[in-house]
Amino acid sequence: MSVVNIWGSLSPVARAAYPTPQEPDDEWTLRGGTAWVYYSPLNRRQLVKPVILADGFSLGASDLGELWAGLENNGKYRFISELHAIGRDVIVLGYDNRAASILDNADTAIECIQTANRNRVDNKAKLVVGGFSMGGMVTRYALAKMQHDQDLPDPETSLYLSYDTPHRGAWLPISMQAFAHFLKDKWGATSPIFGQFSDLINSPAARQMARWHLGKVGDKPDQASERRAFLQQLDAVGGWPQGIRKIGVANGVRTGIGNGIGPALTAVSGRGDLLLDGTLRTQAQGEQVVAILHAAEQPPIEVSTDGLPDIDGAPGGLFPENPVLPGNPASFGMAAILMGLLGSEVDLQLNTSCFIPAISAVATGEIDNRDALYSEIRDRDSELDAFACASKNEGHTTMTQDLGAWLVNEIESHS
Structure with missing residues (x-):
């Protein structure tokens, strides 16, 4: 028996519940991780309009088969197929160590972004980049760092997305x-x-x-010293990517009802x-x-x-x-x-x-503020340009019809 995936990346369930994941059309070996590439059938095995989706936090290396299955065979919404249907190529990004520093895994994300930009055939179609849970923090920092560091190329990204990401912190009893x-x-x-x-x-x-x-x-x-240092590093690169539309979803409700x-x-x-x-x-x-x-x-x-x-x-x-x-x-x-x-x-x-907490996932309030935790979330309070919340408080990073379809619509409309 092994207890290894206790914080989760994308709705972890028994692997036996999922069929064998689809083999990727291409695989990129990166420093500190791996990316699986799934071309849209509309693009004839060419990278035309890439969407990079980064894994979240757990113990050990990412299981990209599990990540693919959580997106595509979750029984609620076939996220990859829906992206393919609008001509989007999907790149699922994993790390050699999901529990390593966000800063280290952000370097892997940066290499993935650079590789995607080198390989895409349509220079007019900019990237969509984001991730699930911690993956949203990894890609948020990666994009901001690429814009801030003059030694790095422009990320050539038009849309950033996060899926139940702890922008204002996570809670473990x-x-x-x-x-x-x-x-x-x-x-x-x-x-x-x-x-x-x-x-x-x-x-x-x-x-x-x-x-x-x-x-x-x-x-x-209290906040660990590593968290304080990370937040300082994030502030040093601007906090968020600039000039890129920022969207996110929460698996909690916006009504303030617990x-x-x-x-x-x-x-x-x-x-x-x-x-x-x-x-x-x-x-x-x-x-x-x-x-x-x-x-x-x-x-x-x-x-x-x-x-x-x-x-x-x-x-x-x-x-x-x-x-x-x-x-x-x-x-x-x-x-x-x-x-x-x-x-x-x-x-x-x-x-x-x-x-x-929902207010963390949509970046509207500090989670040490009890009133903010249990108050209705207002659009104008979010640091995101647009967000959606679940209709009920549900499992972290659960891919649902409502949230998945909202993201696909945003990707089709704004990138």
Whole structure:
């Protein structure tokens, strides 16, 4: 058993649920990654109007077959086929290490953009460039850097898109972060599976994206130094690509109505011979004990927070599905799985929570502002030129008919 894809790139599900992915028409080997090229049937195996779609965050190398399947065979909307139907060639971009620094993977995106520009036969048709989840941050920085750095060529891009991207930061429950580090400290030496979640949380990309990060049990949750440095780097290249239309979608609603998860609830608990007590709670405002962690023959640990919003129930994209047990999202559901592997009797009350608040995905407000989290989103507040939100709070990066068709229409109309 391997727990490797717990933050997700594009609605991860059991690979068995998808047929074998279509072989690409071309493959580009890049420094730090790989791109698969799918030519539109209208373009006779030539790169005419490329759309670059970058992968998101997880552990290890990108699985471009999984990315293709999530776009094309998701059972809701055939995104690649719809792009092909309007004459767009699709390039899916992956990385050798999805948890590496966003800055490093942006260099891979830059090489992909340069390669696309060298190979396209129509110099008048500029690129469309964007990505899913972290992929939207990778390509946002890549485009801005290309415009800012005089040693780099112009990206020759007319449209930037993001799909449930954490422009204002991502949320992972502090109780979950503490439990992950606790697992590694106590049982990481017995099996790598008990250290993977902690390692992922402490990876460069996770530190850059998480609005509140916990490096180890006992730390105070706050922005990691890597996030502060990344935001400074982003500001240094202008924050956003300039003169390029910027669009995005959120898997959360714009109405301000949350997902129904209340604050200070016991989401999951486990008790057994090794784990005497593992209690994880949803986030509340004010001072709160969010987790109780008690291993055999050691005193219990209480993990407290103060001053955070009740964000688990906020409107936004929910944690993606867990590939180990399809149907169990990788938040509190992941904790339940890991507690079970320790032989604990588990009581799972809530298996998911908000991951990318809607206001983060459409860049309208700071997610540490409780009022902004639960307020209706206004068009004029967004840093994007146009955006669309889901009709319900759904799984992070879920490709749906509404969001996919909106993007295809924008691509056809404005690029």
